[in-house]
Amino acid sequence: MKHDQWLNDLRKRMEDYSEPVPADLWSELEEELNHQDHPRVVPFWRRWQTVAAAVVLVAAFSSLWFIPQSSSDSSQMTADIPQIKQNVEELESSPSVSSLEKTFPTKEQVSLAVQSSHTKVRIKPSVVAQQLPIQLKDEDKNVFIITEAKDEGESEALMTEEKDEETSNKEKTSVVEQKPVRKDYPSSQTQPSSFHPSKNKKGWEIDLCTGGGQMESGIANNYSYLVSPIMYSKVSKDYNSQSEAVYYDLNAGGSNIGYPGDAYYSAASINNQVNVSNVEYKHKTPITIGMSVRLFLDKNWALETGLMYTQLSSDLQSKSNSYFKQEQTLHYVGIPLKLNRTLWENKRFDIYASAGGAVEKSVSGKIQTIISNKNDNSIENSVDLDIDRLQWSVNGGVGAQLHLTDKFGAYIEPGINYYFDDGTNVETIRKEHPLNLNLRLGLRLSLDR
């Protein structure tokens, strides 16, 4: 361009001139580049990453099935009942202590029937008996878990069978009764309450003395009870040693607290309602953490799956009775399956929308009950909660993901979930508010980009 200023000017003028490019050019380019870069395009279902992901999922699923199952399904229960029935009959017919002792199911039998509940009890000195309401399992059976109290001494759990009693609660003394207020609670008043002090029956008692761990078994005058094969509780009546018997008795009619001086045998019936009346549930917000794998179907759409862990934690506080408090913790492991759509992308972040479903299984759970009495003594009891049922849910949300490396990212995803009723009676935030918000955090592996 020697000496020609005009031509130079023209060139400079047109330097940044730009023309519109046909819209499909990029996708053609991309396709060709992909073919160049990945000459042997293996369909994603054959890549090793998919195989690895599938193996992980299968392992996760199978581990869920191998977790010790709650064996307290009805069949097992009913199998034990005949045995227990027999014991009770013997019980009634032979008043002597020694023969009574023989009728008591052995610890092994008890533990067989109680297989699912690994109970641990901590007893503070002066505290004796407890009986705790727990809601378990599939049908509307509410089962009491009665713990096997272990002191320095011996203890024994007894099982008797439910009896239909017509005697009412009126014969109880100094019992505080509350009326059930949870209307949605399936209430069947068909069975009489679990608490039947009936005068002419023979019962027995186990005495867990704080003092020396002696076991006295004597025959108490007044009481008989209804008991579930799984649980049972014993009460003490040792008035002499100033121990205070505190127990908590639930029956169809209400919840009762016994105070020192009462000798109550309490029991629970398998057909009885757990009547946790007047109880306030405070559910804490669940948080889910997870690891997930995302397979891209095309540029913007991806299928996501993985593993996630959620902890549900709730507090129960009995309003009518401030001495009663429960903390429930459930751990869920789940597998989500979702569809993702990338909304905006950058080299560092991407924002996406996601929708899909998940199936979860409770892998462990615990209800810790704390009962205290007037004098600030308290019993704590932890019971494991096994929920057999799967929890299905659908969810949707938007998320943001930070690309840590080419394939790995960390994400945060607020979303809305809807949890389908899992058919158990366990009360969690998912039952109370099936539609709720939650927050998911985790790491994600993106494949096939």
Next chain:
Amino acid sequence: MKKKVCYIKQYFHFYVLYIIKVVHASIIGMNEKELAIRCGRGDNVARKVLYERYAGQLMAMCLRYFTDRESAKDILHDVFIRIFNTIDGFEFRGDGSLKAWLNKVAFSVIAKQLKADSQNMEVNVSDWEQIEEYVEEESVQDIPQKVLMNFIRELPNQMRLVFSLYVFEEKSHKEIGDILGITDRTSSSALSRAKALLMEKIKNYRLKINH
């Protein structure tokens, strides 16, 4: 312990700066150097960014030599393929070096095609005799780029090619002759005639808009 704390403070500063840089980059976008490096690695995101930034200008370049849009598109496609395949050999040398390199690559693809086409091209030199060779120079500053581009495209085929190669690609007449299969005298003649034609068009255009 004090020293340790010092180090921690230092690292913390580096970390903060790094975070700022990352955020800044994600908001502003990749600079030329980074773009080139990442494309060289085969990063599809970077490739797309490069495409979106430069496709328009490269398309304009292709259209100078191939007036038919379909052909221009094909050429552009080849250009980008060549770019992405060879960008790993590109060394960033300061502002504008990427663009210059891209132009160079594009030109080599275009020239190849022009050479192939020139076999079939007929040159009708006789038409040129009618054009005056010397013309008063018109200013181009106030004419829209698009209009100017159209004027250039309206030039007879070979004149347009010669003109573009000389003005925009800054090739010598000899080089042009090699590409187009003509003598450098023909090339220089074509250039001056093209220039004259353009001047006339600009003049007429200005007259039109001033009315």
